[in-house]
Amino acid sequence: MAERNITEHLKLMVDLGEVTALLSESPDLQGFLDRAVAMVADHLGTEVCSIYLYNEETRLLTLKATCGLSPDVVGKIHLKIGEGLVGKSLKELRPICVANASQNPDYKFFPEAGEEAFDAFLAVPILRGIEKIGVLAAQRDQTRLFSNTEVMAMRALTAQLATAIETARALLQFASPAKEAAAPEFGGAGELFVCGSSASPGYACAKSVIFDRHPVERILKQNRGLEAGIGTAEDLECSLARTAAQLEQLQVSLGARLPEVASLIFEAHLMMLKDKTFMGKMLERIADGAPASRAIAEVSETYIKTFEASSHDYIQEKARDVEDLALRLLSNLTADAAAGETEWKGRIVIVRELLPSDILKITLEEVAGIIMVSGGLTSHVSILVRSLDVPMVIANDVNLLQVPDGSQVLLDADTGNVYVHPSEAVLAAFHGRERVRKTLKSAKSQMADRTLLQDGSSVTLLANINLLSELDLARELKAEGVGLYRTEFPFLIRQTLPSEDEQYAVYANLLKRTQGQDVTIRTLDAGGDKVLGYFDDAGEANPALGLRSTRLTLRYREVFDQQLRAILRAGAGVGSLRIMFPMISSLDEFVEARQRVFDCLADLEQELDIPIVKPKVGMMVELPAVLEIIDDFAEEADFFSIGTNDFIQYMLAVDRTNDRVSEYYCPHHPAVLRGLKRIAEAAAQHGIDCAVCGEMAHDTRYVPFFIGIGIRRLSVDPHYLPDVQQCVMALSSERATAYAEQLLSKRLIKETAALLV
Ligand code: PEP
Ligand code: MG
Numbered sequence: 001m002a003e004r005n006i007t008e009h010l011k012l013m014v015d016l017g018e019v020t021a022l023l024s025e026s027p028d029l030q031g032f033l034d035r036a037v038a039m040v041a042d043h044l045g046t047e048v049c050s051i052y053l054y055n056e057e058t059r060l061l062t063l064k065a066t067c068g069l070s071p072d073v074v075g076k077i078h079l080k081i082g083e084g085l086v087g088k089s090l091k092e093l094r095p096i097c098v099a100n101a102s103q104n105p106d107y108k109f110f111p112e113a114g115e116e117a118f119d120a121f122l123a124v125p126i127l128r129g130i131e132k133i134g135v136l137a138a139q140r141d142q143t144r145l146f147s148n149t150e151v152m153a154m155r156a157l158t159a160q161l162a163t164a165i166e167t168a169r170a171l172l173q174f175a176s177p178a179k180e181a182a183a184p185e186f187g188g189a190g191e192l193f194v195c196g197s198s199a200s201p202g203y204a205c206a207k208s209v210i211f212d213r214h215p216v217e218r219i220l221k222q223n224r225g226l227e228a229g230i231g232t233a234e235d236l237e238c239s240l241a242r243t244a245a246q247l248e249q250l251q252v253s254l255g256a257r258l259p260e261v262a263s264l265i266f267e268a269h270l271m272m273l274k275d276k277t278f279m280g281k282m283l284e285r286i287a288d289g290a291p292a293s294r295a296i297a298e299v300s301e302t303y304i305k306t307f308e309a310s311s312h313d314y315i316q317e318k319a320r321d322v323e324d325l326a327l328r329l330l331s332n333l334t335a336d337a338a339a340g341e342t343e344w345k346g347r348i349v350i351v352r353e354l355l356p357s358d359i360l361k362i363t364l365e366e367v368a369g370i371i372m373v374s375g376g377l378t379s380h381v382s383i384l385v386r387s388l389d390v391p392m393v394i395a396n397d398v399n400l401l402q403v404p405d406g407s408q409v410l411l412d413a414d415t416g417n418v419y420v421h422p423s424e425a426v427l428a429a430f431h432g433r434e435r436v437r438k439t440l441k442s443a444k445s446q447m448a449d450r451t452l453l454q455d456g457s458s459v460t461l462l463a464n465i466n467l468l469s470e471l472d473l474a475r476e477l478k479a480e481g482v483g484l485y486r487t488e489f490p491f492l493i494r495q496t497l498p499s500e501d502e503q504y505a506v507y508a509n510l511l512k513r514t515q516g517q518d519v520t521i522r523t524l525d526a527g528g529d530k531v532l533g534y535f536d537d538a539g540e541a542n543p544a545l546g547l548r549s550t551r552l553t554l555r556y557r558e559v560f561d562q563q564l565r566a567i568l569r570a571g572a573g574v575g576s577l578r579i580m581f582p583m584i585s586s587l588d589e590f591v592e593a594r595q596r597v598f599d600c601l602a603d604l605e606q607e608l609d610i611p612i613v614k615p616k617v618g619m620m621v622e623l624p625a626v627l628e629i630i631d632d633f634a635e636e637a638d639f640f641s642i643g644t645n646d647f648i649q650y651m652l653a654v655d656r657t658n659d660r661v662s663e664y665y666c667p668h669h670p671a672v673l674r675g676l677k678r679i680a681e682a683a684a685q686h687g688i689d690c691a692v693c694g695e696m697a698h699d700t701r702y703v704p705f706f707i708g709i710g711i712r713r714l715s716v717d718p719h720y721l722p723d724v725q726q727c728v729m730a731l732s733s734e735r736a737t738a739y740a741e742q743l744l745s746k747r748l749i750k751e752t753a754a755l756l757v
Pocket of ligand 1: 484486525622642643644645646647693694695
């Protein structure tokens with residue numbers, strides 16, 4: 001077959017939904033793998049396509065399915081990590097593409113496989129996050145080498161396969177439950193110590209629970225707990241009423257704690273409870289003779305599978321709602337109505353990945369702490385957890401996912417350390433430290449009203465706010481205003497765009513509670529690692545560089561205008577409102593966005609027939625492109641706020657959420673430091689204020705540098721205010737200036753690192 005052209009490969013990528021369809025058609029894991037290799041061979045036009053699966057326990061890759069090699073070798077070819085081209089691909093976590101496989105020194109020949117004729121070889125690792133699942137290998141005759149486009153297509157395909165294989169494995173477990181009872185890899189009472197990174201400070205010592213987001217597994221597990229099947233149609237109706245009452249109650253308590261999301265989280269659940277088809281199908285099953293528990297599980301499962309098969313993230317998310325609802329209905333079938341409620345309460349939740357809506361659900365149930373086994377420190381999940389004041393560690397060790405529920409875990413989220421089954425000595429040391437920490441906390445809350453340098457000049461400490469619930473802490477800790485209000489959370493945690501009125505209610509609440517203090521509202525910063533499935537579902541290959549942030553809002557004018565109108569309406573009559581645009585890359589963009597503010601303001605004045613105070617309009621400085629034209633920006637913008645999280649990411653080309661490159665994410669890189677100085681200088685020369693609101697602003701190793709380059713506004717997560725105030729008050733401008741000059745004179749990262757204290 002002739003090599004397919006690029007368009008066809010793109011089609012292959014678009015058609016990847018086929019993998020999900022294959023899964024639902026396959027009876028078991030083996031059936032799925034057999035169909036998957038045949039599908040890939042067909043799409044890529046290869047004579048051979050094989051899947052090797054990796055077993056963590058034996059540390060071996062085993063050939064599990066093939067199309068083109070002898071079927072007799074399935075299950076019989078084993079490779080160690082690094083062995084052969086297949087093993088090498090998994091070891092180095094990258095595709096290996098060679099023209100002459102049999103001539104390659106890494107090639108491992110299996111005469112029984114019958115692969116001699118197929119010398120063009122491509123092996124791509126199948127990975128799920130950091131977890132190794134296996135390798136997908138394709139071979140064909142040497143006259144048709146694999147192109148770069150084909151390598152890209154295979155990479156995209158393996159990402160889909162990874163999820164599908166996991167699902168298939170789970171399904172297979174249900175087909176043979178005896179296997180599921182086998183001892184987990186980590187199951188003993190021995191101590192396990194994992195050193196991760198702190199994402200949200202704090203300490204917890206509690207029993208663990210794995211947050212397993214696999215719907216089928218959880219529902220059936222729960223169903224088995226209810227024995228072979230219980231309940232009548234009447235019981236189902238009772239369960240329904242109980243569930244509705246519980247959800248309404250949860251909504252009330254959520255509304256008190258998180259007003260931005262009041263009514264959102266359980267909205268879909270309540271709608272489903274009222275959905276005649278959903279409940280009708282269950283009643284039909286009962287009329288056919290099924291017990292109520294089986295009717296709930298079966299009907300929910302059908303809905304879950306349908307939602308999961310969707311190519312839209314926001315529809316896939318609905319599967320989680322059905323799962324949650326089914327669990328509640330099942331537990332309410334029994335007399336023990338509280339059974340489904342206590343799953344997370346007081347526990348340390350171990351989780352592979354979390355959606356913002358998951359976080360809200362589990363924190364509502366008062367988890368003691370969270371351990372996430374993938375993701376980066378500055379990802380928005382971490383920021384949200386910090387806002388909710390839940391200790392959290394990110395630890396890239398898959399063994400944690402094997403920790404049996406109910407294990408004693410000590411989470412030291414100040415340092416990022418996790419201890420499973422900690423020894424008495426470790427426990428005693430931590431309990432002592434926790435006592436000291438608590439006393440310190442109360443001492444820290446003795447904040448001064450104003451933050452002064454030793455020479456008497458003042459520094460304004462502001463709060464970064466993600467959720468309105470953080471405003472109380474910010475006030476207690478004497479924040480002088482809000483330096484960054486991230487507006488994206490109400491957008492992130494719901495399944496449709498919030499309306500102008502819904503947004504207005506949030507912003508009005510914010511401005512009312514800050515009582516005349518400076519409040520800087522940032523317009524929607526979606527995209528990148530903050531994807532709104534319902535809004536932009538393009539599945540960009542490179543979202544960090546894609547249609548995000550101000551680019552996105554300028555593209556979707558109505559969304560932008562709605563937000564600006566909501567902000568301006570909330571700020572009418574408030575002299576302290578500032579509006580700021582994220583990720584500005586050109587003056588044209590800034591001027592265009594600012595013009596939208598002015599146009600919306602003029603429209604509103606006419607519509608409402610009231611004068612509206614013109615807010616200050618500024619920008620986040622986050623992109624290196626801005627540096628060369630910073631003076632032009634300083635002439636136009638009313639203020640700057642430096643977003644160091646993104647500034648570092650883009651300056652150094654390091655994905656801020658990718659743990660594998662975290663050592664390159666280096667705030668003290670000389671280019672970063674000199675860039676920051678350049679921004680502060682331009683602001684000072686043009687007489688506009690310049691704040692720092694990225695995470696560097698709360699790091700006391702960098703606070704003296706900021707003061708030294710003339711920054712007098714720092715905006716930080718409220719928790720950090722005491723530390724930052726203490727640090728600033730110990731400084732004098734002169735000493736800070738000398739220190740900054742010293743740092744700026746260095747050429748090497750290791751030299752600046754050596755100066756940090
Ligand atoms: C930043 O980039 O530093 C910043 C404050 O914005 P965010 O973390 O929301 O991208
Ligand atoms: Mg940013």
